[in-house]
Amino acid sequence: MAQHSSNIFSIRLKIARKKKDLSQERLGILAGIDESSASARMNQYETGKHIPDILMTSKIADVLGIPVAYFYIDDDLMAEMILKIHLMTH
Template structure:
C-alpha cells in the first residue's frame, strides 16, 4: 500500500490562498533569493521535504497551524485551521462538547 505525503499539496494550497509566489514565500522565511523559488517548487512537487523547523516557518508565514500540513482529508485540514483560531478556553469547551461532557 502506497502512502502519499499530504505536505506538498497542503503547502501549495496554503501558498496560493495567501497569494504568494514560491519565491516570495521562500524569501519571507529566510531562504536565499536565488534558490527560494526552486526549493519551494521541490517541496510542492514532493521531490524534497522541508525539515520541521522550515515547515513551522512556512506555517507561521502562511497563517496556518503546523498540523495543517499533515492532514490527509480536506475536512481535517479545515478543522485544523478553525481550531487554531480558537482561544484555549474555546478549545477546551469544544473538547468537552465532543466528549459529551460539559464538566471535564
C-alpha cells in the same frame, strides 16, 4: 476526500500558499530561504520532490499564518477543522 499521505504536504502547501496569494519565491524568502534558491526549493516542496524539515515547515507555517499540523494531516475535513480552530484562537 483524503489524499495519499506521501503527497499531502505538497498539496497542502500549494493550497495554503495560493490562499495567501504568494509566489513560491516570495514565500521561500519570507521563510528565510536564500533569495537565489527560494523559488527552486519551494517548487521542490510543492511537487513533492523534497519535504522540508520540521524547522522549515514551522517557518513556512508562520509566514502563512497556519498551524504546522495542517501540512501533515491526511484527512481533508480534519485539515479544514484545524484551520478553523486556529482562526478562532488567533
